[in-house]
Amino acid sequence: MRALAFFLLLSPGFLAAQPSDALDAAAWLQKIYRASQTLSYSGVFVYRQGDKSESSRITRVTDSSGDNEKLEALDGVRREIVRMGDEVRCYLPDNKLVKIDRRSKHPSFPALVPAMSGALTDQYVVTKGETARIAGFDCQAIVLKPKDEFRYGYKLWADLATGMLLKARIVNEKDEAVEEFTFTQLSVGGTIAKDQVKSAFAGQSKTWRVEHAAVEPANLAQGGWTVNPGIAGFHKVVEVKRQLRKSQRVGQVVYSDGLAAVSVFIEPLELRREAVQTGLSTMGAVNIYTRELANHVVTVVGEAPPKTVRRIAENVEYHAPH
Numbered sequence: 001m002r003a004l005a006f007f008l009l010l011s012p013g014f015l016a017a018q019p020s021d022a023l024d025a026a027a028w029l030q031k032i033y034r035a036s037q038t039l040s041y042s043g044v045f046v047y048r049q050g051d052k053s054e055s056s057r058i059t060r061v062t063d064s065s066g067d068n069e070k071l072e073a074l075d076g077v078r079r080e081i082v083r084m085g086d087e088v089r090c091y092l093p094d095n096k097l098v099k100i101d102r103r104s105k106h107p108s109f110p111a112l113v114p115a116m117s118g119a120l121t122d123q124y125v126v127t128k129g130e131t132a133r134i135a136g137f138d139c140q141a142i143v144l145k146p147k148d149e150f151r152y153g154y155k156l157w158a159d160l161a162t163g164m165l166l167k168a169r170i171v172n173e174k175d176e177a178v179e180e181f182t183f184t185q186l187s188v189g190g191t192i193a194k195d196q197v198k199s200a201f202a203g204q205s206k207t208w209r210v211e212h213a214a215v216e217p218a219n220l221a222q223g224g225w226t227v228n229p230g231i232a233g234f235h236k237v238v239e240v241k242r243q244l245r246k247s248q249r250v251g252q253v254v255y256s257d258g259l260a261a262v263s264v265f266i267e268p269l270e271l272r273r274e275a276v277q278t279g280l281s282t283m284g285a286v287n288i289y290t291r292e293l294a295n296h297v298v299t300v301v302g303e304a305p306p307k308t309v310r311r312i313a314e315n316v317e318y319h320a321p322h
Contacts, residue, residue: 025126028142031163032156036110038062039164042196043135043186044074045110049179049284058110059196070197082199091201098205101213110165110181123147123233123257124154132157134166135183144259149173150231150308151260152285164188170285170303179285179303214243220251220266224294226317227264231308233257255312262302262312269295280306294318 042059055074060067066085073079080091083103090099129141139157146153153175157167166186170179199205218241220227234255241249250267269276269292276297281288289309290299293316300313 025128025142026121028128028140028158028163029126032142032158032165035158035163036165039162039188040190040192041164041186041188042192043183045181045183045186047179047181048177055184059192061192061194061197068194068197070199072200080199080201082197084197089199091199091205093201093204096205096208097211098208099211099213102215110168110183123151124259129155131160135186137161137164137166137186139166148232149305150311151233151257151304152178154259159188162188172305214249215240217241218251220253222321223251224319224321225251225266226319227253227266228315229255229262229312230315231311234260234262234312237261260302260304260308262300262304262309264312264316265297265299265301266316267297267299269297272297280310282306289313 040061040063042057044055044057046053046055054076057072057074058069060069062068068085069083071081078093080093082089082091086103088101088103090101091097092099124144124146127143127145129143132139132141134157137159138161140160142156142158144154144156153171155169155171156165158165164186167182168180169177172178218239220239234257237254237256239253240251242252243249248267248271250265252266253264255262255264276290276292278290278292281290285303286301287304287306287309288299288301289306289312290297291313292298296318298313298316300309300316302309302312
């Protein structure tokens with residue numbers, strides 16, 4: 001699932017300087033964030049990308065001991081993702097495989113990324129939209145319009161009563177939807193048994209193959225690499241070395257403006273088993289730009305317009321360390 005995250009934490013100075021409509025819209029973003037952190041819920045949502053769609057069931061339980069979550073794919077290949085605290089397990093029963101990783105810093109719908117400061121408004125204009133009824137809930141629309149051509153726009157619909165996010169849409173410069181998430185059924189609050197966030201495959205998986213994500217902090221500059229997005233508002237979130245295949249370690253740097261996330265991967269060319277396809281490719285809101293540099297493959301992937309991933313890829317430089 002593609003990742004879709006957005007949060008605004010406003011400073012008092014910002015609040016004092018904005019017109020009432022912007023204040024109200026900003027307050028709604030805070031309400032959406034609080035709902036994502038405090039509510040338990042269970043429901044089914046549909047992800048749409050062009051003429052393709054897939055349904056998933058999501059269940060989240062939060063209490064004094066923390067929060068746990070389960071995501072089940074209801075269409076296509078069977079897949080179940082279970083998060084207990086910071087540990088994430090992806091069960092692929094058709095392959096008899098379990099992948100174990102840590103929680104991403106850029107959560108997917110309907111969760112939100114925490115603590116992006118008021119600087120987010122330097123990149124987006126935030127306003128209220130219409131009210132609408134979605135999956136039986138009366139909702140308020142919030143519109144985030146980018147101030148430049150290097151990011152998509154967003155439209156969010158949240159429950160008037162709780163702030164729970166019911167629908168999210170990513171739009172291009174023509175205001176055309178490139179990706180959309182919509183709940184078709186949702187139950188918010190109340191008591192949800194923790195058994196509902198346990199894997200249905202946990203018992204079977206004792207004999208399955210297990211893959212642990214090998215991730216460690218990294219400083220790519222020590223190896224001669226300079227990675228700079230060159231686009232206002234994108235800040236580094238994490239820099240690591242990650243095992244993508246059985247024996248391959250690649251560098252990864254993730255940048256975010258608080259809404260969009262873009263990853264830069266740097267992989268030794270000699271480790272590639274398949275031919276490198278340079279240039280641009282697209283999957284819904286996700287664009288990928290690949291180039292070769294200094295016997296390495298540089299790949300930039302993100303929910304951002306094509307010109308964004310291309311600019312970031314072309315800004316990657318290599319200078320042999322002395």
